[in-house]
Amino acid sequence: MKKNNWQMNWHKQIILKNAKEIIGSGITYLSIALVLLLWRFVLGFEFQWQDVNPLSEPSIFVRSFYSAFTFATLGSLLYLIGLYKGLHDILVKTFGLWEIYNSIKAIIWLLLMYISYTYLVPWLFDTLNAGISILFNVANLFLYLLPPVGGALILSATYYLLKRKLALKS
Numbered sequence: 001m002k003k004n005n006w007q008m009n010w011h012k013q014i015i016l017k018n019a020k021e022i023i024g025s026g027i028t029y030l031s032i033a034l035v036l037l038l039w040r041f042v043l044g045f046e047f048q049w050q051d052v053n054p055l056s057e058p059s060i061f062v063r064s065f066y067s068a069f070t071f072a073t074l075g076s077l078l079y080l081i082g083l084y085k086g087l088h089d090i091l092v093k094t095f096g097l098w099e100i101y102n103s104i105k106a107i108i109w110l111l112l113m114y115i116s117y118t119y120l121v122p123w124l125f126d127t128l129n130a131g132i133s134i135l136f137n138v139a140n141l142f143l144y145l146l147p148p149v150g151g152a153l154i155l156s157a158t159y160y161l162l163k164r165k166l167a168l169k170s
Helices: 010-017 020-044 063-079 083-094 098-145 147-169
Strands: none
Touching: 020 063, 020 098, 020 147, 063 083, 063 098, 083 098, 098 147
16 A cells, blocks of 8 residues: 555655744754853853763653654664564464564564663764764854854844744734
C-alpha cells in the first residue's frame, strides 16, 4: 500500500507552514545572545575560550525518551534490514512460537536501549555541546575583535523583529 504525499512529508509541510515563526524565534534568540556577548565586552571581559555545556543527558529513568530514540535509530535500522521479519518467518510461521518470538524481540529491544543509553546518547550530547561551545566561542571572539559589527547585528535584528511585529499588527 502506497502512502500519500502528506503522510510521507508531514514534517516538511509543518516546518514550511511555520517557517516565519521559526526564523523570528531564531533571530530573537540570536539577538539576545549577541546582546549578552556584547555586554560581556562592555564590562571588559577579555576573550577566553570557554567550554559551555547547556545540554545534559536525560537520566535512565526517562524511558520514553530512550524508547523513542531507540525506535528512531537502531530499531528502524533493524527493521529496514529485515531482522524482525526474519525472526517472525522462522519462529512464528514455521514453528508457531509466538512466546519465544515476543521474548526475543523484548531482549533485542532492551539491548538496543542499553546501547543507546551507554554509547549513542552520550556521544550525541557531547557532539551537540561541542558544537554549541564552538559557536559560542566563535561569536564571542567575533564580538571581542569587532564590537561595532556585533552592535550593528543586534540593531538590525531588533529592527527586523520590530518591523515584523508592526507588519503583523496592521
